Each structure stands twice: as structure tokens, then as C-alpha cells.
Amino acid sequence: MTQPFRTRAGGQIDRTVTLSFRFDGKVYAGHPGDTLASALLANGVRLVGRSFKLHRPRGIYAAGAEEPNALAELRTGARREPNTRMTQIELYAGLEAASQNRWPSLRWDLLSLNGLIAPVLSSGFYYKTFMWPASFWEKVYEPLIRRSSGLGRAAGLADPDRYDTVNAHCDVLVIGAGVAGLAAALVAGATGARVMLCEQDFLLGAGLVGQDDGWREATLAALAAMANVTLLPRTNVFGAYDANVVGAVERVADHLPEPPPHTPRQRYWTIRAGTIVHATGAHERFIAFPDNDRPGVMLAGAAATYVARYGVKPGNRALLFANNDAAYLSLFTLHDAGVVMAGIVDPRAESPAQAAARARGITVWSASQVIGTSGALALTGARIARVGSAGTDTLVAADLLLVSGGINPAVQLASQSRTPLDWSEPLATWVPGVPVLAQFSAGAANGVSGLREAAADGARSGAAASGGDAAIALPEDVPADATVLPLWEVKGRGKAFVDIQDDVTANDIRLAAREGYKHIEHAKRYTTHTMGTDQGKSGGLVGAAVLAEARGETVQNVGMPTFRPFTSPVTWGAIAGANIGKHFAPTRLSPLHDWHVKRAAVFMDAGQWLRPAYYPAPVDSDGWDSVLREARAARRGVAVCDVSTLGKIDVQGRDAARFLDRLYTNTFSNLAIGRARYGLMLREDGIVFDDGTTSRLAQDHFFVTTTTANAGPVMQHMEFYLQTVWPELDVTLASVTDQWAAMSIAGPKSRATISKIVDGLDLSNEAFPFMAVADATVRGCAVRVFRISFSGEMAYEIATPAGHAETVWRAVLEAGEEFGIEPYGVEALGLLRIEKGHVTGAELNGQTTAADVGLEKMFKKRGDFVGRVLAQRPGLTDAARPRLVGLRPVTRGEQMRAGMHLVETGSSHSLGWITAVTRAVELDGWIGLAMLENGASRIGSRMQAASPLHGALVDVEIVSPHFVDPENARVRV
Amino acid sequence: MSVSNHSGSNHSGSDLLAPGAHGAVGGEPVRIALRSCDVVQVLARKGRAGDVAAALLGALGLVLPGPGHAADGRGASALWVQPEGWFVVAPRGADGALASAIKAACGDAASVIDQSHGRAVVSISGTRAAWVLAKSCRVDLHPSAFGPGRVASTQLFHLAATLHQTDAVPSFDLIVFSTFLRSFLESLTHAAEETGYVVA
Amino acid sequence: MIRIDCPWCGVRDEVEFTYRGDATVVRPGEGASEEAFHDFVYKRANPRGWHVEWWYHGAGCRQFLKVVRHTMTHEVRAVARATEMPEVPAE
């Protein structure tokens, strides 16, 4: 396990520890502090992937987030993670990674044959063909395209790791811990401000490694000593949002084979910052020249990083192609590390750095450029020529070609924060302009070069951001001029890539322009330039410049594609955090839930609630048996249902009655104390909103119930009208849904049952008639008894403070035992209400009027109420609108289904639909409710209920929706 | 007819709070407990906030706090929860007694609503309690922004909750809707596994 | 993320609130025409610029607030109680 390309000394790696890892099944060695990329380079691995479209061989191109090529499937099994950048994977013992997008192997990739027909695969080729025959798209072309595109393979298995989210607040957020960010944080921290420093890298001050380790260590020590400073390494700020809120993902345990128990793999931070300092550094950009994608071509700064930080020589013989002096420093770093110098190719005639290079004995070809490269799976050399001279090229042998076309400040986050970008002539790139929000850009992100200058810029920003100041030591450096001679592309034979990941060439951009896709956003979409996982960090501006030339415009006028989140791709699971599985949404449980569980109820979801659907008994052979048994008990004897889920609102105040009069279609001010009334509520547009009973407990005190689903919305509706429309009213509102458990005791034996247990209340029909309400006790527990009925039977509702629910419930069951009492669930509740023709959410679905469901009589004669006026619109009063009717199959046993449509026999024209069906207990077979055009006039006629989805067609009879006791006598006995 | 495969169990959530240490070991755990409290909602009627204040001062020695604050009185605390609206929280007493006492004191100056069964009070305490809460709490609980005696109604784990910091440890009382208690505890204890938590 | 400085609760994230649209429309009084109610429900300012709108602080103080917010920048310039009228910038 030798590492032939490892230098003897230097770098922030722990040479005392050797880690073994696998890439494409082969075992290699590296050290703590390595990335997968640096370790592979140390082992001499050059070929690491295949390109997206042409499947060209690719090597490691960068050393950080801008890497376009070196993507791997990391880990195995359910933890497999495609497209992971090798340049950011921290090495750990036993790491396993595999190259992707190749078949059968990385060296022998069949689809590299695409290269042969590359001219056909020009940008947008798929828009021009694959159209014949039409049916071939889904069957032939698309599957082929889908299979050959995409990058790595998803695991397709549930993720075994956990994730977390956390909220944070700070005065100053510094993004990036380069020299500028560290200086900014140090100054802001010294002022006492709450500072957070986020750095995507696992090292803080990484750019300083090998340059000024002393300053770096001293600064980190000073920061670590400040209690008001939070340092977050391994944390990428992925997006900047309104109000200086940013999202960031911390890779808590990605550097370990597996997260330790209870530790999240990644953590999503939502950070609310007073001010933000963007110290995000810069991305070096490449130059597009023919075959600029061969393994061995690398960004100059990246090569220097491999040497200085990782102690790895990325090659044996290096050639530099650069148009700026700063890039020479990168080459010198390699030179100092003993890499053989093949020379420097520079389009500029002369520069101070050229002189310095020559002084080092390095050959410099001035006014020259690289016009091509040679090699197959790895670089063997570059062809160079003088600028402007045709045909006279020299082949220079090299296994490493460093490229630098200048640097682009990492303005992504600033731009997302709406900071305008200004064009810098000397740097030939975009730099941040005057921010709109309370933000600053510092250091390389601000177009400042040189360690000392960047630190000073950071310190200034830290002071401005914190509103204070502090003197700090600055690092020393040998400044290099970052000015560039703009050079975007060297034309010649061979593909000059402007997007190395997505295989977009300069010719593709020109073709887009020629075909009219000239706007930068059109060219992007037509060619997919900057649409890969690196979002064009190193080639975006290059492509824009090629487009500018094709359009005969300045780069400045062409602009850049919009910078959007995410600065780096964001793990899906991290954002979800713990809010998955049962934690995706909270579950609401009735106070009687434990009892239902003990009684082995079958539960169903009702919004957030879990409610018993029915209670199976040994005698039941299926669910329907249970439901029918429960409903029969309610019709023939007595049964009890948990209705604690109903919304309950306490309304008090001198104007409470007046307030309710304005919200409900009917009147409450004339409701007697101790009485309840059914109420109907509309939206302002005249459509039914909710219904429920309201009881008057005192002159100024009402107890309102709502449907389970609308408990929250009705409360909010009331608060809206109270606070914004009638704020002068003396009314208070309080939700008491959770305070009160409620149970409905229904059936001819209901009075006999509860009379045994309700103390302090005469329950006789005379003393406590239908719609009466009174307080009492059961087994010493306070209760409120309502004589109201949803089932259509004589019925009572007993409400009790939630903690007493089980006591009261058990008392009811014991009292009813002699009458064969049964608990009943939501299914039986539905059965009973359908038999009775009561409407629920299935009919009151936000589309129906009061008249549609037969409740038009609930409109009071006089007075305003919400929805009254707009309910009168012709479209809502049209007599032909679907109206509520009842249904019975002609052959009684035939099953109907909710969602069937009603048609005239033999027709397929829908005239209505079934809202609810059930098997009945008071009648034979199935019954249903439906909304039917001209419903009232069709009662007595026959139609068909059709469900083509089920292949079902049932002859039905249209009947009144009130199957049971239409006179409403039972409730009054 | 269709039903889900949910089972659901123990609504009170007490099974989730089995005494002992849970989650990660090594660091300092947080303490989580269910507190047995009465909670009474007091909403001043229009223009009667002064009367309510006087009544509660007399009855419970409570100086009604303003927005974002709590105040302690004789055996009870008042938490501001909405304009001219407070929660009066006290250790659990006879059923309905606290509400009756407040009602008697306030007369028609306030709507007095017993929520003792409608709210549950969960306490969390420990040096890392704010960290555990920050996993879902969007309100800044840093000592420079919050502190003992401070109250915030906000969202925790998708649920409306009122948060009351009771001391500088820090300790927090979390007042949540009782029908969501189990779900709340599931999420809270899940969040506390990282620091580890102890149930006394 | 929109952050709203609730006059009761302090600065809070938008997720604690529920939006309820244009706060400049006024519900017509009793006896008003269908036209007036139509406008109350359906005729809403939809400016590109400053917008006065209702936000309900449901997870906090349960109050409806009048918020002056810019529909391009999302800057919240003023927040007022339901019965107050906040100042709306000209541009």
C-alpha cells in the first residue's frame, strides 16, 4: 500500500495513521485529513469517472465544491450515496466508493462510443428527432435516453441514518472560514457580538494551510476561546433567503463509517442573522481549449492545495496554462515540492510572475496558449502554440496540466440576497456590488486578493457587521497580482468544454446562439450549460464569454444565469430532519384513546385524529358485522360513541349572541338559556362552511361545537370577524376542544341508561326535552348533558373534563349493560347519519350551498350574516343544481359505492354522484346519499349508479335522503 | 369502509416517560417530566383589563404580566398568552377549584375558562435544554434574548405550545394541547436522545 | 423567510402565521349590494410593491395583524394591530 505521489512532509494530514479504503473494489491507503480525491491522487489514480453524455474519461479537476468530474457512489447498501464529490469526502478507515456512469467498467465504457457520433449529439439534438413514430417515444427513445443519462445510482432503500434540524439566531453570521472569514469572525467576536462561522470544509482556514499556519492556529485558538462565537466546520450554507435567513447543512458524522448512536448524520440549520459577512472565497475558472477535460488537467489552485494541504503531488511533470500572475504561485508550490516543471504557457507577453518563473529556471512560453492535449485515459502532453500563429505547435510532455483563467468570487449567496453584481475589468469577472440587505462581502468573495488584503477586508467587514471594532494581527504574504488578460477559449480541433460535467462544448454554445437561443438563459437551457451538480462554478463564466463572442457582445452584457440555491447540493434527509415517519405530522388522540386501544378498536385517520372505526367482537366475521352490530344497538337499544374530536369553542361576552347571529345563518340571540340549537355557517361567498350545535349556558355564554375537521378553521374564522370586522363587540373566544371529552349516547334506551348515572338532573322528557342542556355530575365528575342527536334516535351527549372521560365512559357502559349497550365507532356513526339523512363533510365539501343539501330553511328572515348576500348569486340559486337525495339499489343487496355517478339508464352522462353509502340496519341492503341535478323532482324515479372504475353498474331508486324517521319523532320521545 | 393499520397506544404518553436514563450517554442529559398543573385561561372582557388585574392581585397576589412575560403570585403563576389574556397555572388542586376561585374574583370582568384538562405541562431542564428545544423551536432562547420569567407562545414539533422559562439552568415549562401530548412527547424525547434524557 | 415583528410577540418566522390576504378591503355593512360584497370577496389589490395584508399569528398571540410588505423584496416595513392603519410607503 504505497502512496507513490505522497510528498515526504507537509500538509494537514496525520501521517502516523494509515487508513485503508476501496475504490472500485481496489484497496488503497491514505491518511486522516485526506479527502478521497487527495488519497486517490496520492495513490496515482488519475481516471475516476466518465462524463455525462459522451462518457469521456475524466479525472480529478478541482479540490473543493467546484469539482465537476470526480463524483462517486459512496458507501454501499442502503447508505449508498450517488454523485458524492470525491474532493469533499473525508477519508475514513474502510471507506468504499465506486465510479459511476460507466458500463461495464471505468476503463472500458461501452457508451464512450457516443464520442464517435458526438457531432450528432450536439446541443438540443433530441428536440429535432425521435418524433417518429409517435408511440416510440415512451417505448424506445425515452427509456434509452433515461438509461444513458443520469449520473450515479440511488440506493432505493430506506436510509438507516437519522437527521436533525436546529434553529439558530446570531448577530453576525460569517460564511466561509478562509482568511477573510476568520478575520471577520475574530473582529466581530471581539466586539462581543453573537457570531456564527460556517465553513463547508472540515478544516477552518483551509486556504492558509501551508501558507500561514501560525496565523491560522492562533486565530482559531482565539476564536475557540470566545464563548460568543460558534464555529461550525463541515457546514455548507446552501442558500440565502429573505430577511437574512440562511439554510445550512452540517455534516455531523459523514467522516465516520457510521454515525454514533443517537447522533444525526447531518443537521440542517436555519440561521437568522442580524448581518451576514460573505467570506465565501472564489472559484478558479478554467480556459476552454481542445480536450481540456483529460484526466491530468486540473485547476491550478487545486493542484497547489493538493501539495500544500494534503502532501500530494497531483502529477510528476507539470505544465501551467494561465493568464494571470496569481496562478504562478500555485505552480511554484508544486515546484517547491519537487514536481518536475514542464513549463508555463501564458497568453500574455510578459509579467512580473513570468520573470520570477524564469528566475526559478522554469521555461515560460509567453504570448502562447495550449491548443490541445494528448493522452487517452490520462494526459501525456499538451500542444502549445504562439497566440495568432497557425499550424506551428509544439508538443510538451506533461502528466499534469494546471489551468487558470482567473478567479470568480463566490457570489452565489450574495446574489441570492439580491446584491447586484458589478463587472470588474481587471479581474474580468463579476464582483458583488452594494448589498440590499445588511450584508458584506469580504476577501476573495469581494474580489480582493492576497492573504493580508483579504484578512484586512475581512476584519473591516467584521467590524462593520458587528457595529464595533477590534484590532487584530494580519497574516503576511507575498502578494500576487490577480489581474488577468481575459482569455476564455482557445479554438482548435477537438472539444473545448465549457461545462465539463454536462459535456457542453464551446461549439454547443455557438450552435445555440446560431439557432436563436441567444439569451444566456436560453443558451443554458438549450445546451444544459451550468446545469450539472457543480452549477458551473468553474465554467459558467467561460460559457457566457463564448456566448458573448458568438453574439458579438461584451461578457458583461450577456450576464450570467441566475444564481439560485443550492450553493452545493443538499441532502434530502437533512432537510426533513426528524420530521419523517410518525413525526411527519402530529397525531391527535381522544382522551378515551387508551380505552379504545384496550377494547381492540380498529382505528382510522380523521385529519390529525385517530378515531375508532369500529370495535370488532368475537361474534363478528368481518368489519361490517361489527358496524351493523354497533348501529343496531343504537337503533334498538343503546350505544355510545366517542365524539371528543368535535371542535368546541367557548364564546362569552355581552355581545356573544349578536356575534353568533352574524356568523350563523340562523339566530342565536333568541335561544333560551339551557337550550341548544343546530347552526349553519357559510363562507362569505355563500358556500356552506360548517355546521354544529351551539348551546346557551348563560345570557353571555355560549358553547359552540364544530365538525372535527373544521375545529381550527372555524375558530380562526370567528377570530377574523371579531378582530377585524366587528372589533367593537364584547366577545371572548377560547378553544376548549381539548378540555372537554364528549360521548354520544344514542338509542331508545339512552335515557334509561344515563338516568342511572347522571346525578342532579331530571332527565324526563318534560324536564329535559330535545335540545336541552344542563350541568350535572356522573360518579362525582362534573358533566354537561346535551340532549342532541346526530343518529336520529333519542340521544344525549355528555361532555366532561377530559381527565374524567374514562370514568364517565365506563359508567355509561356499566349502566347500559342491561340494555346491551355497545360502543360504536365512526363507521356506525356514518351509517346512522346516512340513514337519517344528516350531512357531513362528504356533502359539505366546500362546493355546496345550503339549498343544495336541503338546509335553505336555516336562513333567518332578516339581518346580515356572513355569506348571505353572495349566496343569492344566480349560479348558486339555480334550481337545477345538484341537490341532496337518497338512494336505494333496486336489487336491495347490490352494493353501491361512494364516488359512483348517477346516469339515466343507458346513458353515460353524469347527472350527479354518490357522496356516501352504507349498509343499513333499518332497511334492507345498501343505502346512499347523492347530489343529483334536479334531485327533488327525480325522487321516485330510477337511475343507474355507475362506477366504471370498478366496472360496476347498479340500478337505483331515487328516494328522500331521510330514510329513518323523517318526522323526527324519535328524538323527541 | 376502509381503515388504517395504526394501532396507537397510551394516550397520556406516560409510557414514553419511563423513569430512568435514555438516549446518548456520556454528556450531561436533560431532565424531562410531566407536571401536574391546573391551567385556567382568563380573558378580560372589553375594557375590563384593569378590573381583572385588580381581581387577580387580590385573589392570588398576581401582578398580571405584559406580553412575553410571566409573573408569580401566591401559589400560582400568570403567563401572558394573548392581548388581555393570560394562563393562570398552579399545581394541580381540587378539580375546577382554581377556575372557580378566579371566576369568583373576576365576576363579569373576565371570561374564565378552565383548561386544566385541555392543556398538559411538560418540563425540560438542563444545560442543554435550549439546544434540544431549538431543534424545533424558532424562538431565540439564548440568555441574551430570553430568560427566567419569559414566556413565548410558538410552535414546537408542529404544535402550538406556550413556553415558559422558569429558571436559569435553564428549565422550561411547555404547555401543550392535551390531545397532542403523546405525539409531543414522542417528538420531544426523540429530539432529546442526542443529549440523552432522564426521567425522574 | 419572511419575519414579522408582531406587536405582541416580537419578531417571529412566517410559519407561525397564516396569511389572509388584502387588508384594505372593508366588509360592507348590512344591506349592502351584491356588487359591494362581490368586491369585498373578489376584488383584491395585487400590487407589485407595497401590500397591506392580514397575517394571523395563530401559533402566537392569535391576533390578526396588518402587515405592510413589499411583494418583490418581501421586506416587512410595518406591522400594526387589526384596528390600526399602518403607514404605507409611496414606493
Added chain:
Amino acid sequence: MRYSGLRLFAEALRGNTGWKPAWRDPPPKRSYDVIIIGGGGHGLATAYYLAKEHGITNVAVLEKGPIGLGNTGRNTTIVRSNYMLPQNHFFYEKALSLWEGLEQDLNYNAMVSQRGVINLFHAEGTRNAAVRRGNAMRLDGIDADLLDKEQVRALCPLIDVDNGRFPVLGGLMQRRGGTARHDAVAWGFARAADQRGVDIIQHCEVTGIDVEGGRVTGVQTTRGPIKANKIGLAVAGNTSRLAQMAGIDVPIESHVLQAFVSEGVKPLVDQVITFGAGHFYISQSDKGGLVFGGGLDGWNTYAQRGNLPVVDHVWSAGIAMMPSLSRLRGLRQWGGVMDMSFDGSPIIGKTPIDGLYMTAGWCYGGFKATPGSGWCHAWTIANDAPHKLNEAYRLDRFRTGHLLDERGNGPYPWMQ
């Protein structure tokens, strides 16, 4: 210039130098028979069908920026006709049938991919609503299938049908539904309209609409005034502002809808799937990215950018539905400004101003409508009367109460 595989080869041999602009870039004329404002899919389709179906070719499409970068260029590309109300499903079915022959008609591959759309449901109420919708479609000759839980599992094994919080009961599937390549739709219509003589004028913002005596006469633009006999609005989230230029108020609010795309992966999700228990839907682009989104942010805006609360919800809903997405990564986030109507259905038709027409109120469902909207809008402009298919989409329905509230959410655009 016709596109074909043969042409592709021939051009490849010539170094791809022979390709011509897909559409011309003409300067605006002083006057047109018809001006369409808005160079999104709807505006371009309107112009195309005006030329193709009605022989009206003296037409300009005025676009303030480059064409196709509004909602057309930023939507999640779902195409379907699985609506419940007959007015809606007949219209969308017309659109779907136009999609089915679109490539051949336009000679531009818009990659219409009928891979199937599955709407999951998790509770009895939503199941019943799905059955009602599916049956409404089937009775009117539109394909729909009801899937039970096991069929859902079999079709898409990534879905956790036993979901920890909201188990899946089943799904409603429209097999003919699917996706299309959004940019190509705009470009294809532009190219085909251009070939029939339509002037596509980019970077020409309309700043005023001239109305004289209750009739439109032309527009003011950043490139000068242009006269027209008829004007059609197809400006999506800017409808209110344009309508106001003509002095009319429309029941539309502008709201942002966000979308996301993941890093590319090998084929993983083969259909379009919507989660019924949270706001989430997903499909996979032919490039390999998972394209997904959720609900509105829920407040008026004209900004096309995303925001965190929706990210939080949508991404966790995604994992609640498909746990294995957890280790994949989101690549990009963006937003689009939509014209949210007050009943969730569109407005296509005449306005109180003579000669002014609109196609608007598309909410977040207008991409699938693109050819249908253009077709009906063109008909309405050509005949100065709505076609039967868009009769119900009248602007005055909010006055008359003939609402088309497919989901019953009420007059709250941010909830539609």
C-alpha cells in the same frame, strides 16, 4: 427548415454550421391584426393556433424578456386531464389530445412522455373524492384507473405504502398523463408560429394598453407604440397588472410556487406521483433529475425565488412518501409567479373591453393546459366568442356565482 434524424446527420457532417434560427427576431411592425402579450407557452400557442386554425397570421407575440422563461420555463411539467368537474375535464382532455400529436404537428420534439400520473390517497374521504373524479372522467371517455395499495406498491416500490403516519390506501392513475419538456414547448410553438408568419418580439415589455371608446386600439411598449385590432393577454402572474392597464380588475392574485430538482440519478421514479397527505409531488426528468414540488408559499408576491418553510415541508413530505430519497441531494430551487384565481379554475375569454381577451388564472396547473389554452384563446379571439370548451371559464362567473371550485377551497387564492 424541417427537423429530422436525417437532417441531424447531414448537419453533423457539416459541423452543425447549417442550422438556422428556430425563430426570426423581427423588429415590431407598427400595427398587427392581433397582438398577444406574453411569450410563454400560452401566448405562443395562441399565436400558433391563430395562424394554423384561423388563418390569422398578422400577429405579434410581445414578450418583455426572452420567451418561455416565465412559468413555462420553470414548472414541474406535469401533463394530465384528471379533473373532476366536467367543464374542467373536457377542456383539459382537449389539451391532452393536442399534446398527444404535438411533436408531429410542431415538428419539434417536446418529449411528451405519457408515463402515467398517480394521485395517492390515504383516507376514506379523499378516496371517495378520487373515485368520484375517476368515474367522472371515465364516463366522459377519459382514462382513469383505481389502484389499490398493492398495485401502488407494485408500480412504484419506492413508495412506503405502510407509511408511519399516513398509510396509503390506494391511488387514482391516469396512464395517459405524464410530463413534457417545458422549454421545448415554448420553443416548439415559437418556431412553428414563426414559420406561419407570426412575429415573435422579445425584450418588448408592454407598459400600457390603449383603449378608446371601450375598445382596444393598441399597446405602449418599451419599443414604442404598436397598434392592434385585438389583444390577447397571456401573462400569467402579471395578469392583474396588465388588466389594470386596460382599466379592469380581475379576480386574480399573484403567488409563488416553488420547485426543486435533485442531482441526476439513473432511472428511479417512472411515473408522476403525488402524495395525498402532504404537499408533495415528484417525477424524474429525462436528464435524471428528480423534479419535485409542493404547495404555495401562500402570500402575494411577484418574486420568482424560493423560501425555506416550503422547502422544509416539501422535503419531509417527500421522505414520508419515499424514504429512500433521503440520501439523494437537491440541486436547485426556484419559484414561479402564478396567476391564482379565486376558484382555482382558469379564465379564458372576453373581457368588458371590446377586442381584449385573456387566458389567465391558471394557478399552478396551466402547463398541461398550454395547447388547449392557446387553442381556445385563439378561437375566442378569432370568433369574438368563446368556444364551447371555454364557455364556463368566463371572467364574470364570480359575479354570477357559476364557480368552478374543483376542490372546494373557497375564494382564497392562496389556498386554491
